Amino acid sequence: MIRTVEEDQHVSAPVLAAYSYCEAVTGRQARNFAYGIRLLPAPKRRAMSALYAFSRRVDDIGDGDLAPEVKTARLDETRAVLDGIREGKVAEDDTDPVAVALAHAAEQFPIPLGGLDELIDGVVMDVRGETYETWEDLKVYCRCVAGAIGRLSLGVFGTEPGARNAERAPEYADTLGLALQLTNILRDIREDAEGGRTYLPADDLAKFGCSAGFSGPRPPAGSDFPGLVHFEVRRARALFAEGYRLLPMLDRRSGACVAAMAGIYRRLLDRIERDPEAVLRGRVSLPGREKAYVAVRGLSGLDARQVSRGTVRRRAR
Template sequence: MEGSAHTTAPSAQVQAAYSYCEAVTGTQARNFAYGIRLLPADKRQAMSALYAFSRRVDDIGDGTLPPDAKLARLEETRALLGRVRSGAVDEDDTDPVAVALAHAARRFPIPLGGLDELIDGVLMDVRGETYATWDDLKTYCRCVAGAIGRLSLGVFGTTAGAGPRAEHASAYADTLGLALQLTNILRDVREDAGNGRTYLPAEDLAKFGCDPADFRTGRLPASADFAGLVHHEVRRARALFAEGYRLLPLLDRRSGACVAAMAGIYRRLLDRIEREPDAVLRGRVSLPTHEKAYVAVRGLSGLDARTITRQSTRRRTR
């Protein structure tokens, strides 16, 4: 089923399943929703199906069930994904997310194995894994975010003019996912600490004298260089953004606008964190709605895509 072409208009049952997924996306996706509204209907529906399935996986990991129950639920979700992959889900299935995802996978060459990787990443959360080095954390980020970038590329596709560069598109999408996830990690430092999770690499924490136990209260000793830690991770995220933005010229206008809008929101969020590192210790940093809408408009006009591409090119040629 993966990768097969399918252009038939959705039946009423499938359309209802997509509508359910779009409702989930609209109420829970926050930043994601601002990007995908720039897509044509078929791609927007497919992205909503991907989001709704991913949201289900994330909600299991973030929920209140005991770890053993979470592990069982995640394996049940993996089995459902297997049914989607094998073509065992039809439009009369009672699970709207499965119905929409199965139809999307017939419409577009979506590499559904990326959702297996997402489940693997959430399993790491359930097991309470921590990360000694950036390479360790990068493995986690590739599962929970890089995989989403590659799944999305299956929906977007690349332009005919991409030529030989198209073979690099998957790697760029993966890297852009890492940039977004590292930005998320910085934004959620205090919230994650309150939930007993530490994502930042232990070697980085030690280098800047930071104990994640202090993140729960937001009060760090004078010896801790929290600003230095944040700026270190911001530089890493910026390098990932610069590499990942090389994807934009390989996409059609509306897909590029979608990516530019989503990435632009996170890039502006990263700017805010860089200007005021201590803000993440007080609570979640976010952009106001009007600023997200502005970024989306710039994405649709192509302004952010052109600006980002020029900036990335300059960085690579320095």
């Protein structure tokens, strides 16, 4: 994206270089996230890239091939970097561009940096190999790794002056994060199983005869795998419906960013619902042209208006 001189004139060269590094990381690794943040003005886009780059660092530690004790030590080191940012100890000439960019973003926007501590806590759960008996248990994990990202992002977006029920915006941002994470869990069922991870609640797996797990391209013998997927899809849709109440509280471009990211995941959910066993054969994804279409719809406000009309219809019943 082209920046104007006015957008950059109050940002030092070292900080701009740090942001450029974070934007490169985001563009290279954030397949869905990047489509949304392209719609933001430069200061917000840069801040979101800094948040993504730090979050990516945390996720990469959790997903790596290192021994658990090494992962734990590196997560502790990353938390120490976050403490340094909070305490104002990161200088512009620091050799860690992610820390430099995030420190600047936290000065420009009221970002609740504690959300990144929650993200680290969630990755620690992964390192420990935790599993979840119930949806209530899984929600704790989802709130750490995704709900917190929603609340962090809201710190960058802000809410429109005079927005109704703006005090509930963090709650809706958190719920939208849960919707995205549950969609991720459905999409990555086989990949996670091959890595020794199971996220779906044990109660749900037992209910549909899927407790044996997912080690291949076919569901467990005698299971109702489509029933399990459709059950979780309905749960995710309910979370999306609740979380989308955030959109009317945001300015146009921030709302477009959220609508684009959430819209991509909702379309993924549609594909998974139509062919549940596809998630066992490989990763379900959208082509780039469809992601671009969703982004354009978000910028035009179509999704926000649809959500608004849907809210009105629910209230009228």
